[in-house]
Amino acid sequence: MNTRQDFLEQVESSLINHTFVKLTLSKAPHKSENLQNLFIRPVLIKEETLYSFVYRYLTKDETKNYDLKSALTEISELLENYFKNATLCTQHQDYQLLTSKKGKVTIQKSAAKRTIEPLTHDKAKKKRAGTDADYLRLLGVTDDQGTVIPKMADKFRQINKFLEIIEGLINSSSLPKTPKIVDMGSGKGYLTFALYDYMKTKGYDVEITGIELRQDLVDFCNGAANQLGFNKLSFVKQPIQDYKNEDIDILIALHACDTATDDALSKGIAAQASLIVTAPCCHKQVRQQLKGKTITNPILKYGIFKERQYEMVTDTIRALILEREGYESKIFEFVSNEHTRKNVMLVGVNHRDKKNHASATQKIEDIKKEFGIDYQQLEKLLT
Structure with a gap:
């Protein structure tokens, strides 16, 4: 042979x-x-x-x-x-x-020295949200047979990706067995319901409040929570900046527009929340400061690059402010940019007294000087 x-x-x-x-x-x-x-x-x-x-x-x-x-x-x-x-x-x-x-x-x-694995086309990913969950049916993600509705397939993947991220963050932080969670800008509540269900399965006696401006969505979500028996899940119609309760263990704000992300971050920092999870959306506040100013950086000559640059600048300053206030900050891709370009997630894990005030403050000032920025909204909210 x-x-x-x-x-x-x-x-x-x-x-x-x-x-x-x-x-x-x-x-x-x-x-x-x-x-x-x-x-x-x-x-x-x-x-x-x-x-x-x-x-x-x-x-x-x-x-x-x-x-x-x-x-x-x-x-x-x-x-x-x-x-x-x-x-x-x-x-x-x-x-x-x-x-x-x-x-x-x-x-x-x-x-041969190996373990033979069963044949699959792709390795099956662990699903934190099963298709048989009642809340998915009520929210229109699955049908009565527990099959994901084709047009909701992206939403189903987003829910599971979100829970995967939350699982890792929870494992890296200290939470009480009765955590208080606030979702600022909860919308139709896809992720809010998923998180409540997930936390209950993990043994937490969780209480979640969704903050939303649209009364029809608030009514819909409260009705669904009542129907599901989710007794400690509730939704209120209220602007984020008007929310007063500082008893928050996890703060969530996904795609809260313009400075609403900063409003939410300031609420989480003030409450010394153990976890802050945001997906920043609009970044108008920094960009508007530069109207009429002469820009010498050739990269910022082009509108599309200018937009992306100030998104990065805004979220970097937000991350540095979190570090200044004692959080370990992380920025990473949430969902594929095939579905949306607003796919960045900014999170903070509270390490309590491990503040990095002087170093973070200096970095923030250097960025503002380089790009001609007077202030970023989160700075003003925390002063």
């Missing part, structure tokens, strides 16, 4: 007998060749076993799926005419095909 044909026969046998685990083809004829490697594994798609080929090029990866016959043809063609080395992994034995510089072919065998 020292020829390429012998190796190919082992590949074919493992595929036919369903002992095939994976195959890697390597050692292109020249280092400059565009195609560098090929990785092959079985996948289950619509109850049919196919073979996923990942072609690794110098600048990209390309994936194709083949049936058994086509897979064998492609492997044979590439192994005979292109790749020099290969590693075949089966459930019981591994085979390594090696080609020397002089063209001598050798095949090495070794015992």
Whole structure:
């Protein structure tokens, strides 16, 4: 067994007998060749076993799926005419095909040492919100059979992503068993209901208040909460800046427009909330200060870049203010920008007395000086 044909026969046998685990083809004829490697594994798609080929090029990866016959043809063609080395992994034995510089072919065998995983097309992600949840049906995310309504698929993914983020943040902070949560700008309450349900399943005797300006949404959400028996979930019609209660353990403000994000952040900081979770939306306040001012930075000559630049400046100052007030701040992507460009999440985890006042203040002043900014709204709210 020292020829390429012998190796190919082992590949074919493992595929036919369903002992095939994976195959890697390597050692292109020249280092400059565009195609560098090929990785092959079985996948289950619509109850049919196919073979996923990942072609690794110098600048990209390309994936194709083949049936058994086509897979064998492609492997044979590439192994005979292109790749020099290969590693075949089966459930019981591994085979390594090696080609020397002089063209001598050798095949090495070794015992397999691995756990065989079930076939899937993609690894299933853990869902924090199951499709059978009653609140998803009431909010119009799923139908009566517990199936996600197609037009709500993005919302369902957003809910689970949000809960995934919250789970990590909760694990990194200290919360009482009876946490008080305020969602400022709760809208129709998709994430508010999801968070209440999630916290209850985790054993928290949680109390959540949703703050919303639209009376019809407040009425709808209160009716849904009552119908679901979510006794400690309530919604009130009120501007964020008018909210007075400082008994807050977690403050949430997702896509609160313009300076409403700053209003919410100031409420969370004043209450010394353990967690502050925001998805900033509009950034008009900083940009409006620059009207009529001469801008020398060539990047800011173009409107689209100017808009993005001041979004980054605004959220960086907000993050630094959180650090100044004793929070560990984080900024990251919330949902894919395929769905919305307003996809940044700014969070703060309260470390209580670990304030970084002097350093953070200096950084804030440097940013304002560089961009000609007089103040950022959150600064003014905290003075």
